[in-house]
Amino acid sequence: MSSGPRAYIPTADPLGRIREAEAFGKRILPEVSRTFAISIRFLPGDLGKAVLTAYLLCRIADTIEDDNTTLPERRAELLELFLATLFDREQAEAFPALAAGLQGDAAHLELVRHTDLVLVNFRSLPPRTQERVAHWVREMGVGMAKFVRNYPRGIRIQTVAEYKEYCYYVAGTVGCMLTELWHLHAPAVGKREFDKLWVKCQAFGEALQTVNILKDIAHDAQHENSIYIPAQDLQAAGSSHETLLSPQHLEHNHAAVQRFIELARHDLDDALEYILLIPRRAFAIRAFCVLPLLFAYATLRDLSGSRAMLTPGGNVKISRREVKALMIVGVLSLVSNGALRRLVRRVKSKPFTLAPAGA
16 A cells, blocks of 8 residues: 555544534435445445545545636635645634635535534544545645646646546546555455555546546536546647537547547446456445446447537436446346446447336
């Protein structure tokens, strides 16, 4: 495992405060991510609490990064102040007031207003767990602050190398953090298993991020003032950041996006191998990982033949019918690696359902 600063471990919070924090975390999670809320139900005890808390900390950082109504330097400062809360109880209690001016989704803002409660949960984690979660949240937050400062008028990725760097900071770090949590909390993930997973863990996190970037091209450009498809690739295809959603440049933009669809496909295949490396006796961890992967494969399949994500107001979303079918069959497929591979092949080729429409 990589080394990093040790988290500050204060004296225990009152039991009532811890219970309040735990109840808040469970209540807010489905409001900020329905998919994650479904997956985390599989994780037991301390592992589930650690992953839930880590996710909410990452979501707070993400909410700060995404608020384009706040001046970039102030957002970068807030990210740095937020990272300081991990090590200082007084700053943790003061942070919600400092971040009161943020704008965004109502549930995300409620989460930020209760940063102090999320940090109560953080402080109740085992010391080594606190240390590793703090390390990766810090890595993510420092990277976000860097991009906010580099692009004060809205993120405009220039090259593939920069695209990959951004994906590492906002998602690769999550794959690394989760893998360390498996090793800390799951007896089935020993040193040998951890070493194998570590090779693929960054791709596991980045695969899901790459699909989200492709799915949300129009939304991010219109509502977040962020464009992640590199200028270099758009220019090579005869377009630009300025004409990303232009009907006259639709085919040029679609050609530029194909490279990133292939990159996402490669990362998803690495993410599949990551899940297959998780010991079958660590069934809960496999179950946690598999549903986001299957949803991402299905979304990428639909993206491959679509141009909706390149039109104003457009997006690509898999059907509720397919989501429900994958939720049922995805977990059942974990009984063997062969079954999961077969399911992935089927999802790659066409929408997955349990019965013909109208049956």
